[in-house]
Amino acid sequence: MAYLYALVSMGALGLIFGLSLGVAAKKLAVKKDPRVDEILGVLPGANCGACGFPGCSGFASAVAAGKAPVDGCPVGQAAVAHKVAAIMGVECGDSQPKYARVLCLGDRANASDLFRYEGIRDCRAAAMTGGGFKGCAYGCLGLGTCVAACPFDAIHMSPNGLPVVDDSACTGCGKCVRACPRNIIELRTAEETVNVMCKSHARGPEVKQVCKVGCIGCGICAKNCPEKAIAMHDNLAVIDQSKCTRCGVCVQKCPVKCIKNGYPVTSETEIKEAV
Numbered sequence: 001m002a003y004l005y006a007l008v009s010m011g012a013l014g015l016i017f018g019l020s021l022g023v024a025a026k027k028l029a030v031k032k033d034p035r036v037d038e039i040l041g042v043l044p045g046a047n048c049g050a051c052g053f054p055g056c057s058g059f060a061s062a063v064a065a066g067k068a069p070v071d072g073c074p075v076g077q078a079a080v081a082h083k084v085a086a087i088m089g090v091e092c093g094d095s096q097p098k099y100a101r102v103l104c105l106g107d108r109a110n111a112s113d114l115f116r117y118e119g120i121r122d123c124r125a126a127a128m129t130g131g132g133f134k135g136c137a138y139g140c141l142g143l144g145t146c147v148a149a150c151p152f153d154a155i156h157m158s159p160n161g162l163p164v165v166d167d168s169a170c171t172g173c174g175k176c177v178r179a180c181p182r183n184i185i186e187l188r189t190a191e192e193t194v195n196v197m198c199k200s201h202a203r204g205p206e207v208k209q210v211c212k213v214g215c216i217g218c219g220i221c222a223k224n225c226p227e228k229a230i231a232m233h234d235n236l237a238v239i240d241q242s243k244c245t246r247c248g249v250c251v252q253k254c255p256v257k258c259i260k261n262g263y264p265v266t267s268e269t270e271i272k273e274a275v
């Protein structure tokens with residue numbers, strides 16, 4: 001008899017707990033926004049994190065919750081942005097795709113080293129070793145941390161030790177930009193072809209001591225630009241891409257030839273080696 005009571009009471013308890021759990025599951029259930037899966041379906045699925053969220057599903061949830069912009073996936077670019085906007089029922093402007101640009105010409109032939117570096121083959125580690133082995137404190141260290149950071153195999157080291165971007169593979173995700181300890185890489189649209197290929201803020205005489213093609217801050221480009229698109233910032237010429245008409249005057253006038261029109265730039269050394 002005692003056995004029967006125990007069985008009935010256990011069964012009753014099980015029933016009560018089961019019902020409570022069922023009611024709680026229904027009451028406390030978090031309804032998933034169906035747009036999350038729809039957005040996920042149109043994203044490229046690269047899971048690169050370039051949007052600033054942990055993977056594509058994190059980005060999709062953030063968009064559906066209104067916490068991320070519909071055009072926040074740099075890999076998908078305009079085509080994906082339009083699809084995400086349609087799912088969200090909003091308008092989306094036409095943004096131009098962007099590509100990584102390595103703004104330094106200080107390859108092994110053009111720029112000198114301060115000391116021989118034999119540490120980890122990583123630009124961040126090298127930059128922390130006495131400020132880096134390069135004579136130019138702003139120049140590319142050439143150890144390819146940007147190359148390793150690119151999830152799309154779109155950036156490779158040239159024979160002379162500078163990274164070169166393959167536009168056909170670059171998605172403009174900006175991972176290389178964030179990986180570079182020298183802040184040498186920037187994103188540009190295909191139209192933004194004229195660039196100062198230097199990031200040095202050192203004074204002219206110091207630049208000349210360590211690099212043959214560094215910006216010496218002379219300001220000749222700024223004085224000659226008919227559009228007033230160039231300003232000098234702390235010894236470095238900076239081009240306002242929204243004003244630049246790609247007339248090429250600054251490219252011709254720069255005495256050290258550190259302003260280039262077009263990308264990738266073939267260095268003088270590589271031209272000589274190819275001849």
Ligand code: SF4
Nearest residue numbers: 150170171173174176
């Ligand atoms: S080169 Fe840079 S911006 Fe282009 S895909 Fe690779 S990491 Fe992204």
Ligand code: SF4
Nearest residue numbers: 123140141144146180
């Ligand atoms: S661009 Fe930056 S990350 Fe890439 S090799 Fe040069 S220093 Fe290293």
